[in-house]
Amino acid sequence: MTAGPLDGRTVGSSILPTSAYTDQAVFDTEIREIFESQWVWAGYEHWVAEPGMSRPITVAGRPLLLTRDETGTVRVFHNICRHRGILLSEEPSTRARLRCPYHNWTFELDGALCGTPYWNREKASSPDDGTREQLGLLPVHHTVWAGMVFVHLGSPSGTAEELLAPLRERWEGIDLTRLHLAEERRYEISANWKLVAENFLDFYHLPMVHPQVGSAAAALDVDDLTxxxxxxxxxxxxxANGKATGKAAKTAVPLPLLGDVPEKLRDRQDIFCVFPNALLFLEADWLQVIGLEHAGPGRTVEHMAIFVDEAAAAAEYAEARASLSKVLYEVNDQDVPILERLQRGKTSPAADRNHLVPHWDQITARFQNLVAKALT
Ligand code: FES
Ligand SMILES: [Fe+2]
Structure with a gap:
């Protein structure tokens, strides 16, 4: 565990003021300066598991459309009809073409405009090819990695691959192309998205709020990482083997590892936030992702997915998959009331006089610094 000055400072008060967790104006600035200007987690690849599937998603309050076209390529568009700007799709769909409900223009899942009935007042008329080409759905920069879809709503200065490269390197030997969705759950939480991320990075609370995952002595075993x-x-x-309850607490039958995992990675547990809104928890045999949908100053939607190796999809592992999910859900269920209580605490200006502890809260300070930097 790293200790010392708190992220370059010697005082321990919170870097972000209480208002950063409650004010609409700060939330609006975050949308502009963080969620519209950086690579952000936007959804899961399995939401469009098969060619011909599409699903509306929301990033920074903007309606987007996740699709998998007939060639199997995952795409992201603005979910807006190019005629009058109506919201194009409201529900997940398995239609190969999406029809606008207003004047029945249709779009392929690769974004191409196809049907434009009565374009020139004649039934089967259509625009010239150049006009048609210009009126496809508007694409959004995106990338797919480890079952997740990341998007950038602005003009990225670097690629998502560059952003994620250090994580790919750290996890080299873990085959993330083998991920199989074990379970997924959605949580609506009455708390600011930053509290959810900070809590995910808070190793101090583990033995107190989640005593079933290990003792305080086990929690001391954590190394902060940037x-x-x-x-x-x-x-x-x-x-988990370094913790009191051991790995056996999660699954009685061991799950197959994510590929041919090297020895040095077999027992390690990695817990990372890919700023701002992807929370990742990896062991050699499973990956938990919590993607945060930034829904309001005091409202966050968590999209939690638990992935195992594709070999663990077999029926003989059904119980092990269920038992892993049960453990991870139990932890999250314990966090929800804490998060909502933290949010209620932030309604008091007295919460500005809180105190980050250098021995535990370095990563929280780092997270808050990232937000503060983006907001200024
Ligand atoms: S608004 Fe979509 S076809 Fe007119
Ligand atoms: Fe927790």
Whole structure:
């Protein structure tokens, strides 16, 4: 565990004021300066598991459309009809073409405009090819990695691959192309998205709020890690085996590992936030992702997905998958009331006089610094 000055400072008060967790004006600035200007988690690849599927998603309050076209390519568009700007799709769909409900223009899942009935007042008329080409759905910069879809709503200065490279490197030997969705759950939480991320990075509370995952002594085993400015978290080098209850507490039958995992990675537990809104928890045999949908100053939607190796999809692992999910859900269920209580605490200006502890809250300070930097 790293200690010392708190992210370059010697005082321990919170870097972000209480208002950063409650004010609409701060929320609006975050949308502009963070969620519209950086790579952000936007959804899961399995939401469009098969060609011909599409699903509306929301990033920074903007309606987007996630699709998988007939060639199997995952795409992201603005979910807006190019005629009058109506919201194009409201529900997940398995239609190969999406029809606008207003004047029945239709779009392919690769974004191409196809049907334009009565374009020139004749039934089957259509625009010239140049006009048609210009009126496809508007694409959004995106990338797919480890079952997740990341988008950038602005003009990215670097690629998502560059952003994620240190994590790919750290996890080299873990085959993330083998991910199989074990379970997924959605949580609506009455708390600011930053509290959810800070709590995910808070290793201090583990023995108090989640005593079933290990003792205080086990929690001391964590190392803070800053892979890059935007990838921060920690690692239990001895993994669940270094904790009091051991790995057997999660699954009685061991799950197959994610590929041919090298020995040095087998027991490790990695916990990272890819700033701002992807929370990742990896062991050699499973990956938990919590993607945060930034829904309001005091409202966050968590999209939690639990992935295992594709070999663990077999029926013989059904119980092990269920038992892993049960453990991870139990932890999250314990966090929800804490998060909502933290949010209620932030309604008092007295919460500005809180005190981050250098021995535990370095990563929280780092997270808050990232937000503060973006907002100024
Ligand atoms: S608004 Fe979509 S076809 Fe007119
Ligand atoms: Fe927790």
């Amino acid at each position: 892979l890059t400015d935007q990838i921060i978290g920690g690692c239990y080098p001895r993994g």
